[in-house]
Amino acid sequence: MLECCEKHAELYNELEKYIKSLEGKKGILINVLHKAQELFGWLPQEVQEYVAEKLNISPSTVHGVVTFYNFFSTKPKGKxxxxxxxxxxxxxxxxxxxxxxxxxxxxxxxxxxxxxxxxxxxxxxxxxxxxxxxxxxxxxxxxxxxxxxxxxxxxxxxxxxxxx
Amino acid sequence: MKPITVLVSVDSNSVLLGAREFYKQLVELVKEYNFDSIVDVLETGTLGNYNGVTIAIMPDDVYYSVKTKDEVYKIFEEHILKGRKVPELEISKQKIITYKPEKLPEEYKIVTRNIGKINPKSIEEYIANDGYFALAKALKMTPEEIINEIKESGLRGRGGAGFPTGLKWEFTFKTSSDQKYIVCNADEGEPGTYKDRLIMEGDPHSVIEAMIIAGYAVGATKGYIYIRGEYFGSVENLRKAIKDAYEYGFLGENILNSNFNFDLSIRLGAGAYICGEETALLESIEGNAGRPRLKPPYPPQSGLFGKPTVINNVETLANVPPIILNGAKWFKSIGTENSPGTKVFCFAGNLSSRGIVELPMGVTVRELLALAEGASGTSNLKMVQTGGIAGTFINEEKFDTPLDYDSFANNGVSLGSGVILGVNDTHCVVDIALNVMEFFRHESCGKCTPCREGTKNAVNILEKMKRLEATKEDLDYLIEISNLAKDTALCGLGQSFPVPLLSLINNFKEEFLEHIEKQYCRANLCKKVEKKKVKSKFKL
Incomplete structure (x- = not known):
């Protein structure tokens, strides 16, 4: 997980809440990544690993999807x-x-x-x-x-x- | 209904020009002057004017095009308060609906029938214009009857490939399974194309109604609309429309007491052109990277989550309710024999009017260009790309080709997604080819070699040509790569990147040769470069 400060803990909490709300639905990875990027602004490795763990899929699968789509960014972007x-x-x-x-x-x-x-x-x-x-x-x-x-x-x- | 209705177009183009603020301003003015009981201010879809925001005043049937708040105020003060027209801001209704010389065929509105007429956020207005009547009629028919009607109508996919819609439905109907799906392909990513966006913004219910009918016809109980994440306006209107449809009992359980259930949800795309390919789109809905699957099996046999699936484009679906209501015979009377119905065309590039028009199939490129009033500024039109980025570039010789599903096979002019993109003579064919191939190189998913390596090599050669260093062999190799990809690539994207490239080379060979033999570029855009390796300016 990212070096924790309170803000990040909050963001992770919110992400977890979102993931829970989708429980039982199929094919939600992209939706979760949309939410994660909305919260964090970009998708650092730690966030990708967190998503992988929560959805019980491999980090490489998550990374593969993240890098495939233009919308997702693995680098911080300007405000x-x-x-x-x-x-x-x-x-x-x-x-x-x-x-x-x-x-x-x-x-x-x-x-x-x-x-x-x-x-x-x-x-x-x-x-x-x-x-x-x-x-x-x-x-x-x-x-x-x-x-x-x-x-x-x-x-x-x-x-x-x-x-x- | 109140005595005066003011309609403000709030499609994405109008929003860019300040439509939301104008709408708010009008609502506030009406309140300020205590006109609440007599003036209704409503939002509507595109009214076909792209030079300003259209404000229509009913029942006077007067249309204004405005660009500033002062102009809005003037219309309010003069027309609504004093009852006088404001001639300097008025645009003729003729211009809005047709903008064309009288010789040309009439615009025929099937898909765009409600756009600019109803408030897309109001299900009541949709219903008042025969909305969901087709669904009610369909639910009293048998699935076979519906499929036959669609087959009989000759409706073909409007996304570009042109596969008969009725057959798709029939294949899915005939595959037995515990679960089937209806998917709407709204991942409109074809550069130059924005028709689906305007349809979804202006008339979201027609797409929803068609999906429910398709679900009933093939026995599917779940639907997904896969839409570009960037289309905020469309997503917003669709979400509202779905919510209302549930409330009115058109979605959910036991629809109109027919014992038929159908659920619909939206999935956002994440920016990948390849996801417009149907099997890549399915992969993406399943949460994977959107790489196309090997076909067969086709989606009607094994589609989303391995279940039989119908995938239809937005425009295709919007044709379905009118066909059910008016019958196949009516639909067949429009357009050409092999391509019945209409097509929504998008004007883009160096054309002076840009927007969408709906015309019967078989309209010629020249007629379309006349509608768009030819080239803008002082430069002349050099070529036109039809059908989208994967479509053909043509010169004037082919402007009289009627556009339909056969025009590519017969005359080498793509219908595709209906783009008419003008390019004027300040541009160079090599530079345009490079822009197009950069796009394909970036969007190639990398799964199959002819596309992954072909696009990359094509870009390299074109960069060389832009530096005026290419040889005749390079050009031959470019043609060879294109032909190879056309024959061997896995999916529609890989098979079609050669289309624009080969059409440019074939129709403008002289200019390519000038770059090679005389190191000369007519548009003066391609230049020798001192140091080697100047990459094309920007990476997409």
């Missing part, structure tokens, strides 16, 4: 994850230039977290909002459509201010 759609529809509308601008504004490489831990930038596959291409998703729910490179500083500023 605000900036996901830039690089699907064909967004690509032809200039998503690559939007990506470049984000990277240069924040001074990071793709997948890296900024020093203050506030942002990380990720290229993702189609987000299913092609009519608004190019599309940027910040966090889980904040969509920005028809993004131009010039809009990038404004978007970043918005989350910097919120973070304060």
């Amino acid at each position: 605000n994850q900036i996901k830039i759609c690089l699907g064909t529809a967004c690509y032809v509308k200039g998503a690559d230039r939007v990506m470049e601008r984000f990277l240069s504004e924040l001074g990071v490489e793709e997948g890296e977290v900024t020093e203050d831990g506030n942002f990380s930038v990720h290229g993702v596959r189609c987000l299913g909002a092609c009519s608004m291409a190019p599309v940027v998703l910040v966090g889980e729910k904040d969509f920005f459509g028809k993004v131009t490179p010039d809009m990038v500083p404004t978007i970043i500023k918005k989350y910097k201010e919120e973070g304060k």
Whole structure:
């Protein structure tokens, strides 16, 4: 288990409660991992091992599933994850230039977290909002459509201010 | 009903443009002016306008497109308070429903019949528009009669593969088992495609109703909707719809006193394109990594948890209630002989109008492009990709091909999931090919060699070509890899990544050769690089 501080114990408790609520159902691993990532922000090895133990399956099975899906992360991510759609529809509308601008504004490489831990930038596959291409998703729910490179500083500023 | 109804479109595109705030603003204004008893403000699905948020005022039948709160206020003040139209914000109804020259075939709404008309969160409104009538009718029919009706209608899978839906149901019906399942494939991950999202956001009950009918027809008592985790709006509307359907007795035990039971739940995907492949999707529901299974056995024999399973796409299912209500003969009268019915098309890329339209099968690419008003800006359309990322890239020569399930075999133009993606002449074919192959390399599950190694090698060659270093042999090898994967890959993904690649090479061979022989790129995007090995810019 993770070096325990109270916060983690709480998170583990909540995860356990969730697992109990699914008792008896088949094929729940992915649901449990969704919940775990929602709680912890990412899926450290310790959390994966914890899930394996609770569901009585091998840690390698859990790890195999975690690394298979894009949604699950084995690395910590920025507080605000900036996901830039690089699907064909967004690509032809200039998503690559939007990506470049984000990277240069924040001074990071793709997948890296900024020093203050506030942002990380990720290229993702189609987000299913092609009519608004190019599309940027910040966090889980904040969509920005028809993004131009010039809009990038404004978007970043918005989350910097919120973070304060 | 109150004398005035204001409809606000709150589909995912409108939400991006501030629809939720506009909706709230209107609700507050109505309260502030004490209009509660005469004005109803309701949410609805997409109304076909993608340049602003659509606000419709009924019964006046006036449609506005708004972008700011001031504009919303203006409409409230002028139209609702003073009863005067606001011409500068008005869009014609014609534009909303059809946006096309009169010569073109009429949009025919089956799948999208309720979208933009009803509040997707209200089961009452769905019922008021003949919702769950098909279920009531189906429960009085025998399973064989239902399956025959669907078979007779000629409905085929709208997810891309085009397998006859009635046959799927029949195979599942004929396999005996203590438990069978109905699965709705809502893992829409095909770049350029967003129709299922708009269907689920705008009319979730039609999918649910169809799944219950399918369950009754094949003898399944459990259903799963496997949906992309990113589709928050769809998930929210579906959850609410399922809850309401239980409350009204359309789900659960003894549905409409028929002794038939059916339970439905939602499973969230976790971001893997391959999970749109039906057996990979089943693996994922079972909690495993989504790698496709070897077929046969097919899901109707051995599917979810080893039990007989029907897997249908969202759009396919949304066709079922109208077929049950209106009959196979009616359905067959629409579209073409081998491909009856309609198709929902999604416009994407460099097209000036982007959105979904539903048209009878057999519409041509040119007609669709006319609807989308051609290329945007000053650049011209260079090519169109039809059918999704696994679909074909075509040039103008093939724009008159009617799109249906035979157009790929006959003319090399995919129908696929109905994407019409425009690409203008600022783009280079090699660069586009690289973008597409990067996607497939990333999404290949790695189970079979032709796909795992083929996509990787294709990316390498295209990177070389982008550096203007490729040779004729490289191009030949690229074609060889593609043909090999087409013949030998395990699943639909591996067999279809060659489709976009080969269509690009075949239709734009000259441009590929220019990169090789003259080290020249028309769009000036591919350049020589001093140091070796410049990876494509971003890894997906």
